[in-house]
Amino acid sequence: MATLADVAKRAGVSPATASRIINGSSKPVTEALRERVLAAVEELQYVPNAHAQSLARSHRSAIGVIVHDVSDPYFAEITRGLQRVATEHGRLVIIxxxxxxxxxxxxxxxxxxxxxxxxxxxxxxxxxxxxxTATLAGKLRVYERTGGRVAVIGRxxxxxxxxxPDNEMGGYLLGAELYSLGHTDFGVVAGPKVLTTTTDRLAGLRRAAREHGQKLPARRVAYADxxxxxxxxxxxxxxxxxxGLTxxxxxxxxxxxxVLALLRSRGIVVPDQFSVVGFDDMPVARDVTPALTTVRLPLAEMGARAMTLALRSPGGARPPLIEEIGAELVRRDSAGPPRTG
Known part of the structure; x- marks a missing residue:
């Protein structure tokens, strides 16, 4: 196994400098030097056992959580679940x-x-x-090899x-619901194209279209934020x-x-003249008028499960634990059959 001296030699630094960088010392170093040492850790598969044991000790109480935006209702609910479990274990959450x-x-x-x-x-x-993705995966591997724990939500x-979460199934449920109501011409307001969540939800909608002998043309998909x-x-x-959308x-x-606000501004009545469905079942979904038909993901529970995974003992070379979260259609008042005549 590689030693600290091997890492220092590969990076062209002293063992003391390599140790400070690997152990996250607050003493400032240049970013180029930091990257060189971390690259050597990655290349040599170096695992500093003493530091791994230190990180696993209970006095290290902080858990870092990286979200897109905690003010977004989706992430607010997930964070609520994360913090609940962290508080139960006496841990501080850094958002x-x-x-x-x-x-x-x-x-x-x-x-x-x-x-x-x-x-x-x-x-x-x-x-x-x-x-x-490759850069992030490399940084996380280095962090794990120095004793840290990582858990992710999503693909x-x-x-x-x-x-x-089963985003693909959620998209399928939305599509199947609209087709079963008689909507063959509907549009999709999708999320950012670069996100796997968007891709998976769209894939579910397209599967529903195929099963109902329909197509979801690209011109009927608009990407948003x-x-x-x-x-x-x-x-x-x-x-x-x-x-002609219904x-x-x-x-x-x-x-x-x-979407509901835009339709209201144009005098289009939901669901009498037009149907709208959502995804996630955020708390506000039941309070808008009309109440929103949507796909439910247990967001707070997802956060709680992720924090539980993050707090697990490293456990050596154990296989990763993947917890799949099902999606459920929630019918409310915003969707109905298309208007005829």
Missing amino acids: CNSYRDPDKELQYVELLRAHQVAAIVLAGSGYHDEAF HEHAGDAVV FDRASGAAAAASLLDAEP AIAALNDSMAIG
């Missing part, structure tokens, strides 16, 4: 908002490792970005413990381009609420 900036996510991994947090939870979606390329304002803007562009499937509830 980091990346605002879907991959560079910020990489920086936060480094900052959290430097602060010697006991674990890192990635609560945001994975990205369709090979360079970013990521990281080979570790994960809580994986998973928020109310962009949901309304995307709905407007769909309705202007495709005036329904819109929004791939999260915030965007669905934006």
Whole structure:
């Protein structure tokens, strides 16, 4: 097995400098030097056992959580579950908002490792970005080899413990519901194209289309930012381009609420004249008018499960634990048969 001296030699630094960087010392070093040492750790598969044992001790109480934006209702619910379990175990949660900036996510991994947090939870979606994914996976491997724990929510390329919601099935349930109501011409307000969550939910909708002998053409899919304002803007562009639409499937509830607001501004009555469905079943989904038909994911429970995984003992070379979370259709008042005549 590689030693600290081997790492120092490979990186061209002293063993003391290598040790400070690996152990997350607060003493400043240049970013180039840090990257050189961490690259040597990765190449040599170095595992500092003493530090791993130190990180596993209970006095290291902080858990780092990286989310896209904790003010987003989706992540607020997940964070509620994360914090509940952390509090039960006497742990401090450090929340980091990346605002879907991959560079910020990489920086936060480094900052959290430097602060010697006991674990890192990635609560945001994975990205369709090979360079970013490879870089992130490398940084997380280094962190784990120095004793840290990692758990993720959603579909990521990281080979570790994960809580994986069945977004594909959720999309299928939405599509099947609209087709069963008689909607063959509906639009989709999707999330950012770069996110795996968006891809998976769209894949479910397309599977439902195939099973009902239909197609979901690209012109009926508008990409937005998973928020109310962009949901309304995307709905407007769909309705202007495709005036024959009878329904819109929004791939999260915030965007669905934006769709409802846009329809209301145009004097279109839901569900009498038009149907809208959402995704996630955020608490507000039942309070809007009309109450939103949506797909339920147990968001707080997802957060609780992810924190439970993050607090597990490293356990040597045990296989990763993948917890799959099912999706459930919740019928309310915003969807009905298309208007005839």
